[in-house]
Amino acid sequence: MVYNTITEQDYKLVENPNEDFYGVQLTSGNFKDVLIIYGAVSVKELDDGTAKLSFNYNLKDPADHDYDTLVKDEVFNNYLGDVLQHIISDSLENKEARIGNKTSTTDTYTESPAD
Numbered sequence: 001m002v003y004n005t006i007t008e009q010d011y012k013l014v015e016n017p018n019e020d021f022y023g024v025q026l027t028s029g030n031f032k033d034v035l036i037i038y039g040a041v042s043v044k045e046l047d048d049g050t051a052k053l054s055f056n057y058n059l060k061d062p063a064d065h066d067y068d069t070l071v072k073d074e075v076f077n078n079y080l081g082d083v084l085q086h087i088i089s090d091s092l093e094n095k096e097a098r099i100g101n102k103t104s105t106t107d108t109y110t111e112s113p114a115d
Helices: 067-072 073-094
Strands: 009-015 023-027 035-045 051-061
Touching: 009 073, 023 073, 035 073, 051 067, 051 073, 067 073
Parallel strands: none
Antiparallel strands: 009 023, 023 035, 035 051
């Protein structure tokens, strides 16, 4: 199931002084108040021209849900993928959103195009 209607109203980025990474708290729908931290994210282009988004996450607070049931729930996992897709798209469009480590642990360098 694809949640094409994900907006910034469906989640919020949260800081935790005990973690080095931002969390994502779901703020609407069936999974309201669930808190997760995304881990490794990858995108693989498939032979049919589409792409597959893969990611790890750490369920920090299952809210009113059973932890084990939630992590095995295909609908929940697909929803997290849709939220992540929105976060990435929004970040690329607005260059404001940030997920991952609070402080950079690597140097970033962008090469200028050759004249």
